[in-house]
Amino acid sequence: MSPILQGIITIIIGVGGCVGYFFLSNLILDTLIYPARGKNIASNIRRANMVRPWLFLFPAIFALSLYLVYPVIGSFLRSLYNRSGNEFIGLQNYVELFASPEFRTAFLNNILWALVVPAGATAFGLLAAQLTDRLSWGNIAKSLIFMPMAISFVGASLIWKFVYAYDADIGLINAIRAGLFGSEPVDVMQIPFWNNFFLMFILVWIQTGFAMVILSAALRGIPEETIEAAIIDGANPFQIFFKIKVPQIMGTIVVVWTTITILVLKVFDIVYTMTGGNFGTEILPSYMMSFMFRDDGRATAIAFVIMLVVLPVMVWNIRQARAEQR
Amino acid sequence: MFPRPIEKAGPGARIGYQLLLPFVLIIWLLPLLAIFATSIRSGADINAGNVFGWPGEFAMIENYVAVFTRSQASMYFINSILITVPSVAISVSLACLAGYALAIYRFRVALPLFFLFVAGNFVPFQILMVPVRDMSVRVGLYDTIAGQFLFHAAFQTGFCTLFMRNFIKALPFDLIESARIEGVKEWRIFWFVVLPLVRPALAALAVLIFTFVWNDFFWANVLTQGESAKPITAGVRALNGQFVNNWHLVSAASLIAAIPPVIMFFLMQRHFIAGLTLGAVK
Numbered sequence: 001m002s003p004i005l006q007g008i009i010t011i012i013i014g015v016g017g018c019v020g021y022f023f024l025s026n027l028i029l030d031t032l033i034y035p036a037r038g039k040n041i042a043s044n045i046r047r048a049n050m051v052r053p054w055l056f057l058f059p060a061i062f063a064l065s066l067y068l069v070y071p072v073i074g075s076f077l078r079s080l081y082n083r084s085g086n087e088f089i090g091l092q093n094y095v096e097l098f099a100s101p102e103f104r105t106a107f108l109n110n111i112l113w114a115l116v117v118p119a120g121a122t123a124f125g126l127l128a129a130q131l132t133d134r135l136s137w138g139n140i141a142k143s144l145i146f147m148p149m150a151i152s153f154v155g156a157s158l159i160w161k162f163v164y165a166y167d168a169d170i171g172l173i174n175a176i177r178a179g180l181f182g183s184e185p186v187d188v189m190q191i192p193f194w195n196n197f198f199l200m201f202i203l204v205w206i207q208t209g210f211a212m213v214i215l216s217a218a219l220r221g222i223p224e225e226t227i228e229a230a231i232i233d234g235a236n237p238f239q240i241f242f243k244i245k246v247p248q249i250m251g252t253i254v255v256v257w258t259t260i261t262i263l264v265l266k267v268f269d270i271v272y273t274m275t276g277g278n279f280g281t282e283i284l285p286s287y288m289m290s291f292m293f294r295d296d297g298r299a300t301a302i303a304f305v306i307m308l309v310v311l312p313v314m315v316w317n318i319r320q321a322r323a324e325q326r
Numbered sequence: 327m328f329p330r331p332i333e334k335a336g337p338g339a340r341i342g343y344q345l346l347l348p349f350v351l352i353i354w355l356l357p358l359l360a361i362f363a364t365s366i367r368s369g370a371d372i373n374a375g376n377v378f379g380w381p382g383e384f385a386m387i388e389n390y391v392a393v394f395t396r397s398q399a400s401m402y403f404i405n406s407i408l409i410t411v412p413s414v415a416i417s418v419s420l421a422c423l424a425g426y427a428l429a430i431y432r433f434r435v436a437l438p439l440f441f442l443f444v445a446g447n448f449v450p451f452q453i454l455m456v457p458v459r460d461m462s463v464r465v466g467l468y469d470t471i472a473g474q475f476l477f478h479a480a481f482q483t484g485f486c487t488l489f490m491r492n493f494i495k496a497l498p499f500d501l502i503e504s505a506r507i508e509g510v511k512e513w514r515i516f517w518f519v520v521l522p523l524v525r526p527a528l529a530a531l532a533v534l535i536f537t538f539v540w541n542d543f544f545w546a547n548v549l550t551q552g553e554s555a556k557p558i559t560a561g562v563r564a565l566n567g568q569f570v571n572n573w574h575l576v577s578a579a580s581l582i583a584a585i586p587p588v589i590m591f592f593l594m595q596r597h598f599i600a601g602l603t604l605g606a607v608k
Contacts, residue, residue, distance in 0.1 A: 004404075006408065007407065007408045007411060007412065010412045010472070010475070011411060011412050014412055014415050014416040014419070015415050015416065015419050018416070018420060018423065019419070022423055022513065022516075023513060026511075026512065026513040027513075030511070049431075049512075050433070052427075052431070053427040053433050053436070054427075055427075056423040056426055056427030056431075056516075057423070057424050057427045057428070057439070059420050059424070060420045060423065060424035060483050060487055061424070063420060063479070063480035063483050064446060064480060064483060066480060067454070067477055067480035068446050068449065068454065068480070068481065068484065069446075070457065071453065071454040071456075071457035071458050071461075072449065072453055072454070074456070074457035074460075075453045075454065075455075075456055075457055078457070131343075131347060132347075134343075135343075135347065141347070141351055143592070143595060144355060145351070145354065146591075147355075147358070147588060147591065148358075149591075150537055150584075150587040150588045150590070150591035150598075151541070151584040151587065151588065152540070152541030152543060152583065152584065153541065154541075154543045154559045154560075154563060154583075155541070155559070155562070155580060155583050156584075158562065158566060158576070158580040158583075159357050159358060159361050159580060159584075162357065162360055162361050162573075162577065163356075163360070170364070170573055172356065172357070205354075205357075210602060213599045213602065262448050265450060266450045266451060268452075269543045269544070273563065285450075285452055288452055288455075292455070292547075292548070299455065300453070300456050302452070303450065303452040303453040303455065304453065306450045306452055306453070307449070310448065310450055314445065317448065318441055318444050318445060318448075
C-alpha cells in the first residue's frame with residue numbers, strides 16, 4: 001500500500017473516529033440512557049446535561065493522561081531506580097548528579113541561557129517592532145524577521161553552522177574576518193565560555209520574530225493620546241519610548257519573556273547539533289540526551305531537575321492566567 | 327495618525343532610517359542568504375574557493391535534484407508528511423470537542439481542568455521521554471510512523487484545547503443560549519453553530535501545529551532508531567554526515583527541510599501570527 005494512501009486512511013480513521021464518537025455518544029446519551037421523554041423527562045434532561053461535558057472531554061483527557069500524566073509520574077518513579085531499573089536507590093541519582101562537575105556546568109549554562117535568550121529576544125523584538133511600525137514596507141520587514149520562527153531548531157542550527165564554520169571558505173564569520181582584517185580562521189565553537197553566547201544567539205535569532213509580532217500588536221494598542229500628550233510636553237523619542245510606551249506594554253513584555261524562558265529550558269537541538277555538548281557548552285536538555293539509552297534513571301533525574309527549574313515560571317504563568325479569568 | 331510614518335519625520339532621521347534599516351535587515355538575514363547562495367553553486371565553484379563571490383555557474387536545480395537522488399531525502403520527506411498531517415488532524419479535532427466543553431459548560435471541575443491543560447502545556451517534554459519510549463516499545467509502536475503521530479497528536483491536544491477553549495469562550499454566548507432555547511440539540515449546536523464560527527481559529531491552529539510537529543527533532547530521535555521512520559528534521563542531520571564537505575549539497579538539504587514550514591508560514595501568515603498571539607497573550 002502506498003504511504004500516501006496509508007496517510008489518508010489514518011486521517012479518515014482519526015477524524016472520522018472523532019466525529020463518529022461525538023455523534024454516537026451524544027445519540028446514546030439522549031435516546032438510550034436519559035431519553036428526553038417519559039415520566040422522568042425533567043431529571044433525565046438535567047442528568048444528560050451533567051454527563052455531556054464529559055463526553056466532549058473524554059477523548060482529550062484520555063489522550064493526555066496516556067501521554068502526559070502517566071509519563072510524568074512514571075518518570076519520577078523511574079528516577080528513583082538504578083540504571084537497569086531493578087533496584088530502588090531513592091535519591092541516589094540526584095545526589096550523584098549534583099556531585100558531577102558536568103552536571104554543574106550544564107546547570108549553570110542553562111541558567112545563563114534562561115537569562116540571556118529571553119532578554120535578547122525580547123529586546124531585539126521590541127526594537128524591531130518599534131522600528132518597523134513606522135515604515136511603509138514595515139510588514140514585509142516583519143515577515144522577513146519572523147521567517148526564522150518557521151524553521152526548525154535543527155534547520156536553523158545547520159544554517160548557522162555555515163556562519164560559524166572553521167573553514168574561511170565556508171564560514172561567514174571567518175570569511176569576514178579574513179576579508180576585512182586578514183586574520184587567521186578561528187573555530188568559533190571552541191572559544192571557551194563565549195561559545196555559549198554564540199549558541200544562544202541562534203535561539204535569539206529565531207525567537208526575535210515571535211517577540212516582535214506580539215509586542216508590535218501591543219504597541220499598536222497603546223492609546224494615542226498618551227503619546228500625543230508626551231509630544232506636546234516636549235518629550236524626545238527616547239523618553240516617549242522608554243517612559244510612555246514601554247510601561248504601558250509591560251504586561252505583554254512579561255508574557256513574551258516568560259513564554260520564551262519556558263521554551264529555552266526545553267531546547268536541546270541547537271547544542272546537540274552544533275557542539276554535541278562539547279567545549280563546555282552542555283545544557284541540561286542536551287546533557288540528558290547523552291544518557292538516553294545508557295542510564296534511564298539518570299536521564300529521568302535530569303528531566304526532573306529541568307522540571308524544577310521550569311516550575312516557578314510555570315506557576316507564575318498559571319497564576320497570571322488565573323488572574324485574567326477573574 | 328499613529329504610528330507616525332517615517333516619511334513625515336525630518337530629513338536626517340528619514341535618510342538614516344531608510345538606509346540603515348535595510349542594511350540591518352540584510353545582516354539579520356545573512357545566514358539565510360549565505361546558505362541559499364551556497365546551495366545554488368556548483369561543487370567546482372566551492373572547491374575553487376569562490377563561495378561568496380558571484381557564482382561561476384548556477385547549479386540550483388542540479389543540487390536540489392542531487393539531494394533527492396543521492397540520498398533518502400524523499401523518504402524522510404514523505405515520513406514527515408505522514409507524521410505531521412495526521413497529528414494535526416487528530417489533535418485539532420480532539421481539541422474542538424474538549425475546548426467546546428471547557429468553554430461552554432459550567433461545571434465544577436471546568437476551571438481546575440482548564441489549568442491542568444495550561445500546566446500540561448508547559449511541562450518540559452524531556453520528562454516524558456523514558457516512559458513514552460518504553461510504552462512505544464511495549465506496544466510495538468517504536469520506530470514506526472504511527473507511534474510518532476499518535477504521540478504528537480496526544481501531546482499537542484493540550485495546547486490545542488487551551489487555544490480552542492479561549493477562542494470559543496470569546497464567542498457571544500447568547501448565540502448558544504438562543505439555540506438551546508429553540509430546542510436545538512447540543513451536538514447540532516456544536517456542529518452547526520460553533521464549528522463554522524471557529525473556522526479561522528482552526529486554520530490558525532492547524533498551521534501552528536503543523537510547524538510544531540514538522541519541526542520536532544526531539545521525538546524523532548527518541549521514538550525512531552533506523553532510517554525508515556525518520557522525519558526530515560532527523561534525516562537532514564544524517565544527510566549532513568553523508569555529504570561531508572559537499573557544502574553545496576548540505577546547504578540544499580538544510581533548506582529543503584526548512585521549506586515546507588516556511589511556505590506554510592508565507593501562505594498562512596495572517597493565521598500563523600494570529601495563532602501565536604492568541605496562544606501567548608490569552
